[in-house]
Amino acid sequence: MANLLEINNLIKVYNxxxxxxxxxxxxxDGEFLSILGPSGCGKTTLLKILIGxxxxxxxxxxxxxxxxxxxxVSKRGMGIVFQNYALFPNMTVLQNVAYALKIKLKNKNNAEKAALEMLKMVNMEEHLKKYPHELSGGQMQRVAIARTLALKPDIILFxxxxxxxxxxxRLVLRKELKKLQQKLHTTMIYITHDQEEAFSLSDRVMVMNDGNIEQIDIPNVIFNHPKNDYVRNFVTNHLIEKVSSIEKCTGIDL
Ligand SMILES: Nc1ncnc2c1ncn2[C@@H]1O[C@H](COP(=O)(O)OP(=O)(O)OP(=O)(O)O)[C@@H](O)[C@H]1O
Ligand SMILES: [Mg+2]
Known part of the structure; x- marks a missing residue:
């Protein structure tokens, strides 16, 4: 795979x-890269800079x-999906996805056709006429993903x-997203707090801490060969949390 993006010596200073x-x-090109790191380490700032x-x-x-x-922003060939779906509340599912396409394609019918295609891909063809308030969180996020995909960006940031x-x-949508990415080969950069999500979805994982990259590598290497104490603790703490939540759910002492 060739490099689609090269980020060189990026610095951001706020106040x-x-x-x-x-x-x-x-x-x-075509890679799924996850970004992990504690709150405030600069993940969202990085994404905002990438998209412009x-x-x-x-x-x-x-x-x-x-x-x-x-x-x-409009000329970078990138799309972004946020945590809070950001759909237009006064538009139906189909209209939400077709809106930006109408501007791009300058043709209402073609825009709706392309929107329908994308909505089928995220299993939302049964909900075309619903408004956002009539959808579940997972369904709203599917619409947000379809809306971003419809513009055919090279890179989607999540x-x-x-x-x-x-x-x-989360588990269902995670599986769907993985399938979608394998089908479309769109490059994806994905911020998550959920290590399991990062490890199961990604070609590579980037662990950030306080504005720095601690390690960027394939999940197996991050997990089995952490580069330093920070990454080791980060991965281990997650395992401890996981075990204690299983203990809580099952009542079994592991
Ligand atoms: N517009 C801004 N003005 C000033 N400081 C900002 C601004 N945006 C972010 N920051 C600061 O930059 C740092 C990184 O913020 P950022 O939103 O990138 O963190 P994050 O890693 O996405 O955290 P979280 O996991 O909580 O979403 C924080 O200390 C935050 O307060
Ligand atoms: Mg953030």
Whole structure:
């Protein structure tokens, strides 16, 4: 796989506080990269800079060989899915997905056809005429994903897209997302607090801490060969949490 993105020496300073501390990494074409790290370590800031909602204090974002750091959001070929679905409340499912497509394609029928195609792909074809308030959290997130996919971005950024869902829904949507990614080969960069999610979905996982990248590697290496104490503790703490939640649910002392 060739590199689709190269992030070079990215720095972000907010009010004299260094939020991203000179980070560099690459993302391959078609890769699923998860970002893990504690609250406040700079994950969302990184995504906002990649898509262009925020400007970095310093550094370059090279996409297909070109520095896109000064390029407008709409010209970067990226889409983003947030935790809170951000659907238009006064539009149906179909209208939500078709809205941006109408502007892009300048043709209502073609836009609706393409929107329908995407909604089928996320198993929402039975809900086309419903409004967001008539949907479950998982269904709303499927619409948000379809809306982003419909514009055919090269890269989709996800900022904790499952965190408002219950465990069952999360598992179902996680499997669907994996299938979708395997089918479309869209490059995905995915922030999550859920290590299991990161390890099961990703080609590689990036562990961040306080504006730095501690390690970026395939899940197996992160898990079995953590590069330093920080990553080791991060992975181990998750296991301890997991065991104690199983103990709580089952009453069995592990
Ligand atoms: N617009 C802003 N102005 C000033 N400081 C900001 C701004 N946005 C983020 N920060 C600060 O930057 C740091 C990183 O924030 P960020 O939202 O990137 O964290 P995060 O890793 O996504 O955390 P979480 O897991 O809680 O979502 C935090 O200390 C935050 O307070
Ligand atoms: Mg965040």
């Amino acid at each position: 004299k506080k260094i939020v991203l501390n000179n980070i560099s990494f690459t993302v391959k 909602i925020e400007k970095p204090t310093n550094g370059a974002i090279i996409k297909k060989g070109k520095n896109i750091v000064n390029l407008d 900022d904790e897209p499952m965190s408002a869902l219950d465990a069952d829904n």
